[in-house]
Amino acid sequence: MSDTLKPLHLGQTSALPASPEAAVLDYVPNPRPGALFMVRFAAPEFTSLCPVTGQPDFAHLVIDYAPGETIVESKSLKLFLGAFRNHAGFHEDVTVGIGQRLLAEMQPRWLRIGGYWYPRGGIPIDVFWQSGPVPEGLWVPDQGVAGYRGRG
Template sequence: MSRSKEELAGISHLGSQNTKYQYAYAPEVLEAFENKHPGNDYWVKFNCPEFTSLCPMTGQPDFATLYISYIPGEKMVESKSLKLYLLSFRNHGDFHEDVVNIIMKDLFKLMQPKYIEVWGKFLPRGGISIDPYCNLANGEAKYEKLAWHRMEQHDLYCMDKVDNR
């Protein structure tokens, strides 16, 4: 089941040979498309092992693997636009906790998913790694319950093996 041109209206990055790379925070590069299965609950997960941003105090680079998971509603994020968006943090200075929350809120604004979570696993600097996690639900009771359960159980059983440090 392929997508029609109408369904892909507004998607400008995918397939473009003239990609412009932003190296400063650029949420405007994010693009979304219609979810063909909005009545189904299912997970979409992006693993982003080469994320970089800058420390706002020292200007030194921070490296992380980002995990972005969501249950789509009517819209889904287009992956090339997500790559360009994440690249736009390359010269953006913010604390790790701020970065994951900004990403989550920008994606929530774009898609209005049923549920979304962002987990950043930053490489250590100065002997300490920071792994901020945030989530957000659309207000519907079952997704609010999921959000609290995921927060309450977060990292309790070390679900993901950390092998990048």
Template sequence: MSDDRYRALNQLGQSAPAPTSPDEAVLERVEARTGGKNAVVRFTCPEFTSLCPITGQPDFAHIVLDYIPDEWLVESKSLKLFLQSFRNHGGFHEACTLMIAERLVELLNPKWLRIGAYWYPRGGIPIDVFWQTGLPPEGAWIPDQGVAPYRGRG
């Protein structure tokens, strides 16, 4: 990469193996350059996978991350690798959801962040987990996450 602002990125533009755990995963960031505007950035991961910490069986979720950056954006390839690292991670739905949010808040210190994790049923009961840092800035347009509640096959 020719731009000096991107020299610190170690995953973008090159082969980067999937981390074996979320703790091992490296999240990277780039300068936001939004001019102070309250632009909402959305990442959608409709095929998120982790493991039940008790049975080792896979759990699946549709995750929607919305945030309003301050100085930093998360570099998307590093986010993809971070989310992929949960495939071998045993954690309850709530813990996985909050781990994702907390790592992003720590990395980015955004003006605002929310996560919606729509987990597919386990034992016949879907579990949805929601969290946000607080109220969004006044005047920011926050779209609906667009994920319908689980209704089975009907």
């Protein structure tokens, strides 16, 4: 998290980072500090690379979190997620790694991520991770992504 919480990307022209590690995520003060609410980001066209074959992998990511003192700025999140296009990683590593980085930097009250990966080799893989129990009183809707059904 930056010391000043001044976003680097908001209102600026920003290039896609060369890697997820090089991506800078911006955080701004929570506009409703003390209120218990949930924020959802959906990235239905997320891509990364298979670490074995180098072929593209596609996923629908859903990130839910209950803010603490800060919220993640959406343009910086978009650039961070876009940086995975040339990143090789197994579905489990990519999904959990995104959640853990957001948790470590933003320090929300709670966070979960669902990675709904499209099939390669005939097997879809769904990966789920959350930071801990859902805070009491937080409304957490279903992520709304249907299980893979193929063409039927």
